[in-house]
Amino acid sequence: MKLLKIGISGVRGIVGESLTPKLVMDFAAAFGTFVNGKAVLVGRDTRISGPLLHAACVSALASTGCDVRDLGVCPTPVLQSLVVKLRAKGGVAITAGHNDIAWNALTFINREGTYLNPFQGAEVLDLYHLGKFRKAQVDDLGQVLDLEHYADDYFEALRAFLDVEAIAKAKLRVVIDACNGAGAVLLERMARALHFELIPVNTEPNGFFPHDPEPRPRNAQQVVSVLKVVSADVGFLLNSDVSRVSLVSETAESLSEEFTFPLIANEYLKTHRGPVVTNLSTSRMIEDVARIRDCPIVRTKVGQSYAVHALQQEEAVLAGEGSGGVAFRAFHPAFDGFLTMGYILETLARQGKKVSRLVEELPRYHIVKEKIYCPPARIHSVVSEVKKFFRRHEIDASDGIRVEDKTGWVQVRTSGTEPMIRIIAEDESKDRARARADEIIQFIGVLAP
């Protein structure tokens, strides 16, 4: 089975199987045709397959007449902010975020610096399927220009957005695990810009990941052990393109990635009122936090594209996902790990509280996340069949199947990135959360043995 996911925000696949140079070139050419020439930013994370995709992508963009501003290894949120700053026509981020090393992907960024919205995404897909790409004549071919010191503007903007003085005063000691990803090259910059003491972990951008680049407790062992030794104030885990963050508290408790968004919202909503966007798979914690501040919740399908477009359309103040991605509309509509870390530091500094105390202020739920393999050709019908299990319930079908009651909820949906069915259940009680997930897994097991 060759794994390939083509979606509205780009194309994701496995190098050596599905993500061929031809496919990458065709997609990049479709995007180049869509933006219709002139400056496009290209950046990548540190994956070993990055240079291959990068070469294919740059070549195809140039053939459509797009001038490529090459950022080399660059975190996606930085690329997104530079698209706007440099008034580029768009960007291509070569990264598979939290997926393991076998994967890579092209994510397309529009001129507003966000993931393509569903309409734009559909247009690029149509161009790809049509296969008629813009072909620049020899004098109109795109030029490739290396952008050096590109991060200066970004960190300047970050400094302006955050209370740097407060952070500096707090003299925070921070452990950050960049997972040898794109963040590795900019951590020192960030520490200098925000004035904290950095204890870096896994900052070799050598193309290989020491653990899966998914910020969650399972991958936190290194941060936990380093943090204990240096007695740091907080530890952070990043994914490969710095769009997601999870935390380790000063007591060396590795926090679920579900905490990242509510921790930020609990502070930010005190001073910024407005709707809060999250997806249908995210913990109820954010609902409770928003309710206290009288902010409405908008739930979207899973995926940065849906979240950030709701953020803009609803004129919301924050968007975030339980996977650890948070976007501030006042900064830019992108899941931004640097800002997420920076804002947590600001919160610690301003409140003078420890991470463990901030977490105590949040309601506690128990969340269970499971995934089971299902052949791609059957995956949607299997998910749809799960409706039969909930005959007497009110079903939210906007992203898979979601059923909610007083104490918790369960969601069954197809993965956006793999041929997997995800089952996410949450409840005030740990046992009930487990039971909610298990009964579905059993039901699907009968459907698709």
Next chain:
Amino acid sequence: MKKPSSLKISISGVRGIIGDSLTPQLAGAMAQAFASYVGGGHVIVGRDARTSGPMLEQAVIAGLLAAGCQPVDVGICPIPSFLVLTKECRASGGIAVTASHNPKEWNGLKFISRAGLYLTPHQIEEFLDIYHQGEFAFVGPERLKPVRTEPHPVEPHFRKLLAHFDAELIRRRKFKVAVDCGNGAGALLAPRLLEALGCEAVFLNAEPDGSFAHASEPTPEAIAEIRRLVPRIGADVGFVQDADADRLALVDEKGRPLGEELTLALAAHYVLGRRTGSVVCNLSTTRAIDDIAAARKAPVFRTKIGEINVVEKVLASDPPAVIAGEGNGGVILPEIHPCRDSFAGMGLILEAMAATGKSLSALRRQVPSYVMIKDKLEGSAEQAYRLIVLLKKAYEGRGRTSLLDGLKVDFPDHWIHVRPSNTEPIIRVIAESRSAETAKAALRRLKGQIAELRKRI
């Protein structure tokens, strides 16, 4: 007449037009097929100075990486230096992004074996079978290689050149030299080589930016600038390189262009005067070669057009070839490397002037003078083929005919040659004689006949 195709896949590699037929997708697939063919290892990737070069080079790198090869990126590089490097650094092969003398909207890929030679027709066939069959090697992250860059790609070639020529002899003459690099790759080695040979060199169009200051064929109009420069600065010789620096045209000390055919003739005259061996050249090369070789009793082997055909014969000729090449200014000095090499050409001319103490115009007077007229007609290879069948009948019994490559007919005082181009959808027609009148008349007759025959096909 059918519109000729803008894409040409032949024994010379791939040629196509940017913005039309030659896309990154095609180049990437070709590179991935080539990597599958050579089965991994290092593959040297370089280009001439054309503006579309970087785009295609990236596509080639992507294709090579995907198949598990390690691309060694040399950037802009003279093609003879590229070939020497491929051999010397024990690479599995090389891909050069170049369309040598074609106009700037063209570009192409040339495929090079581990021996540092263009793929032979048999190898090309094997490689194209993989390309057409369409399933290429494609490796996962654990077998992907990083791209390497080679900052000094001309080094092995430079060392070989310097070791071959009598540098001391040349240095003593303190030649003054004008060089037109045509904004091509030649600029990466010419200054260093000429300095090492003790020449005072003045350069024209030495920015390898692919801007094509003039047409890349060294016609008298294209080289007007260097013709004025040479007498003005009192240079001993003017050298004109093509875009990928495999061909060389000469301008004598009075600013007169010698004509491309004379580069090889002068080189052969000098080499055969000192060495015993054979000469290899293609069918269209000047008859002056036969006259020069006959005076030295050296055998001449004629081959089909296409550098690789000359090279294959060089490698197999008995007695061994001491000089070879093509009439288009492509001099092959087998002892350096069996490839066309404008730098070897420069070295030979300088050494000839130094060894004999003669000026270039004096050297020129030592070789028989012929007038060659070339023209091209629009037409596909298929049309050319049908024409040639009919033409052969028409010329039968009137001269010595050869069908080795197109149709060549030798008459006592002139010859004509008709053949489809390997690289462009055109039919080349050539006539040569010691008298311009005879050559002109022969070509006129030939073209008249072709026009007549075309009405029938």
